[in-house]
Amino acid sequence: MMKDETGSSSSEFEAWRAAFARHLAPTSAEPIGLVVDRAEGPWIVGADGRRYLDLLSGIGVANVGHTHPRVAAAVEAQNRRHHHVMVYGEYIQEEQARYAEELCAATPAGLDAVYFVNSGAEAVEGALKLARKATGRLRYVCFAGAYHGDTFGALSVGGNRLYQQPFGTLLSPVQVLPFGDEAALEAIDDTVAGVIVEPVQGEGGVRVPPDGFLPALAARCRRAGALLILDEVMTGFGRTGRLFACERWGVVPDVLVLAKALGGGYPLGGFVASRDLLAVLAQDPPLSHVTTFGGHPVSCAAGRAALQVMLEERLPERAELVGEAWRASLRARLEPLGAQDVRGLGLFVGFDLPDAAATSRFVTACLERRVLLGWTLHHDNVIRLCPPLVTPSDVLTGAVETMAEALRAVT
Numbered sequence: 465m466m467k468d469e470t471g472s473s474s475s476e477f478e479a480w481r482a483a484f485a486r487h488l489a490p491t492s493a494e495p496i497g498l499v500v501d502r503a504e505g506p507w508i509v510g511a512d513g514r515r516y517l518d519l520l521s522g523i524g525v526a527n528v529g530h531t532h533p534r535v536a537a538a539v540e541a542q543n544r545r546h547h548h549v550m551v552y553g554e555y556i557q558e559e560q561a562r563y564a565e566e567l568c569a570a571t572p573a574g575l576d577a578v579y580f581v582n583s584g585a586e587a588v589e590g591a592l593k594l595a596r597k598a599t600g601r602l603r604y605v606c607f608a609g610a611y612h613g614d615t616f617g618a619l620s621v622g623g624n625r626l627y628q629q630p631f632g633t634l635l636s637p638v639q640v641l642p643f644g645d646e647a648a649l650e651a652i653d654d655t656v657a658g659v660i661v662e663p664v665q666g667e668g669g670v671r672v673p674p675d676g677f678l679p680a681l682a683a684r685c686r687r688a689g690a691l692l693i694l695d696e697v698m699t700g701f702g703r704t705g706r707l708f709a710c711e712r713w714g715v716v717p718d719v720l721v722l723a724k725a726l727g728g729g730y731p732l733g734g735f736v737a738s739r740d741l742l743a744v745l746a747q748d749p750p751l752s753h754v755t756t757f758g759g760h761p762v763s764c765a766a767g768r769a770a771l772q773v774m775l776e777e778r779l780p781e782r783a784e785l786v787g788e789a790w791r792a793s794l795r796a797r798l799e800p801l802g803a804q805d806v807r808g809l810g811l812f813v814g815f816d817l818p819d820a821a822a823t824s825r826f827v828t829a830c831l832e833r834r835v836l837l838g839w840t841l842h843h844d845n846v847i848r849l850c851p852p853l854v855t856p857s858d859v860l861t862g863a864v865e866t867m868a869e870a871l872r873a874v875t
């Protein structure tokens with residue numbers, strides 16, 4: 465019986481596959497189905513022993529790479545101390561408190577307190593509740609093409625009706641405005657509790673707004689007294705060439721929503737604001753917003769280690785430089801083969817293919833060549849690339865050649 469270097473046998477891998485097919489709730493008719501043995505840096509090792517280059521980072525999670533040694537060591541140390549001991553906000557736990565301190569030091573000025581939760585969707589829910597309670601208003605504004613999660617509240621402020629229609633009546637009132645359109649911002653008035661926006665839309669197709677859009681939005685929210693909620697679940701932690709994408713435009717939100725890379729590979733979300741603003745959730749009545757596992761100490765230990773790595777190794781700056789060169793290479797090699805509009809910021813990149821069928825063939829051809837990538841939720845002809853920020857430049861260059869080979873094979 466053949467075993468891999470971790471000691472797992474081929475029959476065990478097949479048992480995993482059978483259990484996946486039989487007992488895990490499906491999310492699509494045709495899952496990728498890669499059997500994962502282990503992962504390190506930008507690589508995922510499959511049951512066949514072959515390495516696959518991960519150009520998705522678990523959809524923006526593994527910004528410092530998979531199983532980073534510093535993260536693994538922090539997790540191991542915390543595992544020896546304690547796991548869950550009490551609901552969030554009651555006991556003082558070192559890794560939770562230290563991570564909050566270091567995170568707030570890294571966020572834009574004025575955002576000096578964080579409410580830790582478990583995921584991006586939960587962080588969006590908390591931010592939406594905060595906006596209503598702080599302003600006493602009911603109305604929200606979001607943008608066409610937006611994706612903020614799949615809970616009822618987060619889905620309500622999404623920008624794609626296709627995913628809302630099956631679930632009937634959602635949170636209201638919500639107004640959807642065109643993304644990137646400054647003139648449309650006049651619709652934000654003194655009835656709006658909060659405006660939620662991604663600095664760069666992810667599932668909407670890696671859409672970068674015009675440079676004046678976010679500053680104009682921030683100014684409009686200030687005039688209307690509405691809270692500006694920036695969803696940086698995808699764009700945060702160096703992805704766009706800044707630690708947080710809002711820094712590129714000099715915009716400081718009222719609420720900054722984080723997840724994905726926040727936990728260094730472990731489940732963690734959070735919404736960051738001023739301590740005075742977040743205090744409204746602790747009064748009239750107390751415990752207006754609570755969570756059991758939010759800010760789990762192991763997740764906080766992992767996230768704190770990942771943030772330290774990111775700052776010490778200057779990964780956002782690296783993403784800016786490497787990403788600019790990579791996009792130029794992608795344009796030069798792929799656009800003559802039929803790819804269109806290579807775009808993005810830092811190591812957050814998208815490009816278009818002619819249609820869904822061509823996109824599916826391309827993704828499959830890349831998988832066969834052991835490069836992992838995919839399309840976006842709202843556009844089945846947009847390829848999204850978000851490799852770990854530690855991916856060596858020569859590996860990224862090799863990936864461009866592999867993508868070119870795959871594109872030639874399917875067109």
